[in-house]
Structures are given as structure tokens and as C-alpha cells.
Amino acid sequence: xxxxxxxxxxxxxxxxxxxxxxxxxxxxxxxxxxxxxxxxxxxxxxxxxxxxxxxxxxxxxxxxxxxxxxxxxxxxxxxxxxxxxxxxxxxxxxxxxxxxxxxxxxxxxxxxxxxxxxxxxxxxxxxxxxxxxxxxxxxxxxxxxxxxxxxxxxxxxxxxxxxxxxxxxxxxxxxxxxxxxxxxxxxxxxxxxxxxxxxxxxxxxxxxxxxxxxxxxxxxxxxxxxxxxxxxxxxxxxxxxxxxxxxxxxxxxxxxxxxxxxxxxxxxxxxxxxxxxxxxxxxxxxxxxxxxxxxxxxxxxxxxxxxxxxx
Numbered sequence: 001x002x003x004x005x006x007x008x009x010x011x012x013x014x015x016x017x018x019x020x021x022x023x024x025x026x027x028x029x030x031x032x033x034x035x036x037x038x039x040x041x042x043x044x045x046x047x048x049x050x051x052x053x054x055x056x057x058x059x060x061x062x063x064x065x066x067x068x069x070x071x072x073x074x075x076x077x078x079x080x081x082x083x084x085x086x087x088x089x090x091x092x093x094x095x096x097x098x099x100x101x102x103x104x105x106x107x108x109x110x111x112x113x114x115x116x117x118x119x120x121x122x123x124x125x126x127x128x129x130x131x132x133x134x135x136x137x138x139x140x141x142x143x144x145x146x147x148x149x150x151x152x153x154x155x156x157x158x159x160x161x162x163x164x165x166x167x168x169x170x171x172x173x174x175x176x177x178x179x180x181x182x183x184x185x186x187x188x189x190x191x192x193x194x195x196x197x198x199x200x201x202x203x204x205x206x207x208x209x210x211x212x213x214x215x216x217x218x219x220x221x222x223x224x225x226x227x228x229x230x231x232x233x234x235x236x237x238x239x240x241x242x243x244x245x246x247x248x249x250x251x252x253x254x255x256x257x258x259x260x261x262x263x264x265x266x267x268x269x270x271x272x273x274x275x276x277x278x279x280x281x282x283x284x285x286x287x288x289x290x291x292x293x294x295x296x297x298x299x300x301x302x303x304x305x306x307x308x309x310x311x
Contacts, residue, residue, distance in 0.1 A: 012278030014265065018221070020277055022052040022254040026262055032057035035108050036261065037101070037147070039063045039086065039140070040115030042073030045160070045220055048254040049114060053261065054079035061108070063097060063115070082106075088115060088139025089126040091306050098146035108150045110261045111157045113140045116193070123184040127306055130180035132189050137196035141299045144204070154212045158260050159201040161217040161273070165194040165286055172285035173199070173295055178302075195285055198273060199292035200299075205271030206289075214267055216260050217282075219275040223253035 011017035016025050036053050040046035041062030050060050054077035062077070063086040064070035074081035082104065086097035101108075116136040124131040129138065144157055151157070168191035177183060197217055204215035259277040260266050266274075273282045285291060 012276065014259065014263070014277045016255065016259060016277035018248070018276045019252055020255045020259075021251040022048055022258040023055075023251065025255050025259040025277060026052055026056050029056050029262055031262065034110070035059045035061060035106055036110045036112060037061040037063065037108050038112045038114055039088065039143070041083075042069040044250060045223065045254045045257065046114040047073055047076065048250045049112060049258050049261070050074075050077050050081075052254065052258055054081070056262075058109075059106075061101060061106070086143065088143070089131060089135040091127065091139075091142055091303070094139055094142045095146065095307075098143060101147060102150060106150065107152050108147060109152050109155050111144055111147060111151065111155070112160075112257060112261055113144065113158065113197075114160045114257065115140075116160065119186040119190045121186050123180045125179065129178050129302070130184070130189055132193040133178055133180075133196060136190075136193035137200065138299060138302060140197070141200060142303055144200075145303075151213060156213070156261065156266075157201065157204055157215040158257055159197040159215070159217045160257055161197040161201075161219055162190075162194040163219045163275070164191040165198050165217075165219075166191070166283040168192040168195045168285065172288065172291055175294065175298060178298075195283070196295060198282060198286040199288070199295050201273075202271055202286075202289070203292045203296045208270065214270040216266065216269070216271070217273045217286075218256045218260055219273070219280070220253045220256055221248040221276065223248045223250060 036058045038046050038050050038060060041050050042064040050062055054060050059080045060077055061082045062070050062074040063084050064073055065087045067085040070083035070085055074083040084097050084100055087093035117132055126134040169188050172195055173192060201215045201217040208214055256274050256277050260274050269279055272279045
């Protein structure tokens, strides 16, 4: 058997691994009565996660950049849905989504923060901040903190991170250059935003201790979705390895976040980082509690300066 086949066929303590699909990891589960919010419902991993979770009986609150995209994404699901517009790079849009969801009176069992943008070749900004950091982290920070009052007593927050969190800027989070004006690398900035997702999940997990709630970060693997449309193929420092090991399909790529969303076994791992449906080690920066606490404080300062979180 080849090394590649061994890697793809290997399964961890969970009983699942690289090649497991979202349908496989939820086989036999009945999610009737559960409400799961998913950002980026209209395509890629968000759509596949929504498809499988809806198939298992969950009510899906599907968020996308526009109401039309959210409705299109939800219309492809088999169960009950609520479509909500949420442009993560626009604080007003995120707050409006929070207000809409809170007004519905729904209790949310899982906040699956799936949406994101990746490796923009040139510096783009939102509200004066580098766009990947603002969209992938600050947008979700506003959304999650705004909806904590709606989260079930045993609810989960699942942050879609990436192995790229191990390859941010040298100092991890560039707190003195969150605008990107002091220097910009598309992939390093993406890594910074994914590190922020890990650190945010870490800090949430600490704040959830003793409450019954939990928070996690996940790496889906290398998947050919719209997220990677700006990547420069084999010239990118990450892609030669990913291409050699093999890209996952969308069904496999959605498995880890769906597993962490639904498995009763993950609760004992509050704060953990998952890949291939198993707990994996975080980077040194990803384990830095001081950096995580500072990120939370800076994020609150950014949000407050932009008008505060939704009440």
C-alpha cells in the first residue's frame, strides 16, 4: 500500500479520518429539535454541512452575504430553514442579522462559523482593517458575541480555522499592523485570520468553563472550493504538499466541522482544535493564552469604536 493510501485511509480515536464524509460521521444521528446556525450556507462547505445536518433533522439558520444568496442556499436543504442576510465584512449587516435572529426567539444549539475569504492577492480593507482579518474574525466575533444570549445551555461554537493558522506572520497576530498598511502578504494575512479563529475559540472555551457550553476550532483540509480562488496553485508555499497528499472533496471537507457540531464525544475536549475528525495539536501561537486574551480585548475595542455590538 502506498504512503498516500495509508494517509487517506488512516482513522483516529474518533473512528473517522481523512476520507470520512459528513454523511458518514452523522450516520444514525437524529437532530430533530436542534437549531444550527451556519455562515456561508450558499456554497462549498457551508452548503454541504447544511445539507447533511438538515437531512438529519436539524433546523438550519442559513446565513449568506445577501438575503437572496441565503434563501438560495436554504432552498436546497431538505428540512426547515431560516434564511438571514449577513455580510461579515459589514458590521451593520452583522448586527442586523443578530437582531433578526434574536427577535425570532429561537434557541441555537450550535453556531457553526464556516464562512470566510482566503489569500487575497492585494491588500483590501474594511472599516480601515485588513479585509481577511476583519471578515474572518471580527465579523464572526460580532456575530457570536451578539448571539450568546441565544445559545443553548449546552450549546457549541465551532470556528472554521485552517492549518494555515500555523503560518501567520512571525509574531502571530500583528496587533500593530491590523490595517495591513505596514506590510501585506495575502497568505500570511489569511494565516493571521485563521489564527484569530483558533484564539477566539480558545478564549470562548475558557469563558464557557463550568457552564455546559463549549467552543472548538477546526481544520477542514485542502478542498477545491471557491475559497481558494485567489491561491496561486503550486507556487504557493502550502499547495505543493496539499496537492501531493491529495485534495479532499467537499463531502470529505465538511466532515470535521459536522463531526464537531454533532458528536457527543467532543464535549470532553472543550477548546480543542480538530482536523480529520480528531483532536490535533495547535501551533505555539494557537496555544498562547496571553495572545488570545489580548485579541479578545482588541476585538472589543474595534467593535466598540465601530458602534458597539448588537444589544
